[in-house]
Amino acid sequence: MAERVRVRTRMPPGHVRAPAYLRGKTGEIERPLGAFGNPEEQAYGRFGDMRALYRVRFTMAEIWGDSAERPEDTLDAEIYEHWLERVE
Amino acid sequence: MPHDHHHEHLSPSGHPYRPDDDVPLTYWQTMEIAMRELLIEKGVTTAAEIAQQIGAMDARSPADGAAVVARAWVDPDFKARLMADGSAACREMGFEPGALRLLVVENTADTHNVVVCTLCSCYPRNLLGLPPDWYKSRAYRARTVKEPRKVLAEFGVELPDDITVRVHDSTADMRYLVLPARPAGSDGLDEAALAALVTRDSMIGTGLPRPPE
Numbered sequence: 001m002a003e004r005v006r007v008r009t010r011m012p013p014g015h016v017r018a019p020a021y022l023r024g025k026t027g028e029i030e031r032p033l034g035a036f037g038n039p040e041e042q043a044y045g046r047f048g049d050m051r052a053l054y055r056v057r058f059t060m061a062e063i064w065g066d067s068a069e070r071p072e073d074t075l076d077a078e079i080y081e082h083w084l085e086r087v088e
Numbered sequence: 089m090p091h092d093h094h095h096e097h098l099s100p101s102g103h104p105y106r107p108d109d110d111v112p113l114t115y116w117q118t119m120e121i122a123m124r125e126l127l128i129e130k131g132v133t134t135a136a137e138i139a140q141q142i143g144a145m146d147a148r149s150p151a152d153g154a155a156v157v158a159r160a161w162v163d164p165d166f167k168a169r170l171m172a173d174g175s176a177a178c179r180e181m182g183f184e185p186g187a188l189r190l191l192v193v194e195n196t197a198d199t200h201n202v203v204v205c206t207l208c209s210c211y212p213r214n215l216l217g218l219p220p221d222w223y224k225s226r227a228y229r230a231r232t233v234k235e236p237r238k239v240l241a242e243f244g245v246e247l248p249d250d251i252t253v254r255v256h257d258s259t260a261d262m263r264y265l266v267l268p269a270r271p272a273g274s275d276g277l278d279e280a281a282l283a284a285l286v287t288r289d290s291m292i293g294t295g296l297p298r299p300p301e
């Protein structure tokens with residue numbers, strides 16, 4: 001079974017690449033993508049430590065609830081490890 | 089008749105003149121000019137090199153992406169390599185996909201993929217050229233993740249309910265290319281003729297390849 005993860009709900013200031021509309025939403029890891037420099041540091045001229053990046057697949061039902069156009073359609077986004085928490 | 093009377097603010101063709109952009113530079117425009125002038129002054133680069141690079145960027149077109157798609161249609165081994173590592177497969181064809189990694193998503197009988205970047209305007213420029221203006225619009229970015237079927241219908245792509253739509257929000261270090269399904273009736277065509285059927289929008293997911301004549 002695919003690993004289930006939730007996007008953290010914090011709202012820090014600054015350059016963040018975890019879209020707000022996905023925060024607090026649960027999805028499945030579609031595939032790991034390897035490690036990339038943390039954009040939250042790179043945006044301010046630092047190299048940024050390497051962070052694992054994952055493609056996470058969400059259902060439209062999970063993101064939009066009853067207003068989803070077709071609940072089974074999906075959305076994939078790339079989310080860094082420090083924005084994900086494992087869902088048991 | 090819309091054009092049979094004259095207004096001073098209309099051109100002879102009946103369309104309004106574009107207003108002069110007599111507005112002050114923004115902070116970032118000023119910053120760009122200052123940085124560029126400094127780099128030239130210090131001999132790091134030259135104005136000619138910058139102009140040449142802008143020319144090279146403007147010259148990129150969706151033709152390279154279309155060639156990749158056509159190759160994948162005719163060569164199953166290439167397609168397997170493209171799906172496994174999009175960047176490496178493009179380099180194999182002599183296209184430089186750049187530092188960001190290319191991820192190819194395939195349209196099949198039961199799946200349709202569409203690409204958006206809600207945060208900014210991430211786009212596989214090296215393969216497709218500059219993105220269309222609508223790709224960067226707030227409406228496309230906001231609506232495609234919420235009501236992709238309605239957006240696709242406005243592009244003329246009506247999807248039956250038994251096809252799953254997969255939206256790809258290009259949020260970080262990947263760039264996405266949609267591998268559209270090979271159109272019916274294209275069996276006899278060679279690679280070059282197939283590439284001519286591959287539209288820019290079909291590689292974003294907002295369109296389908298042209299049907300063969």
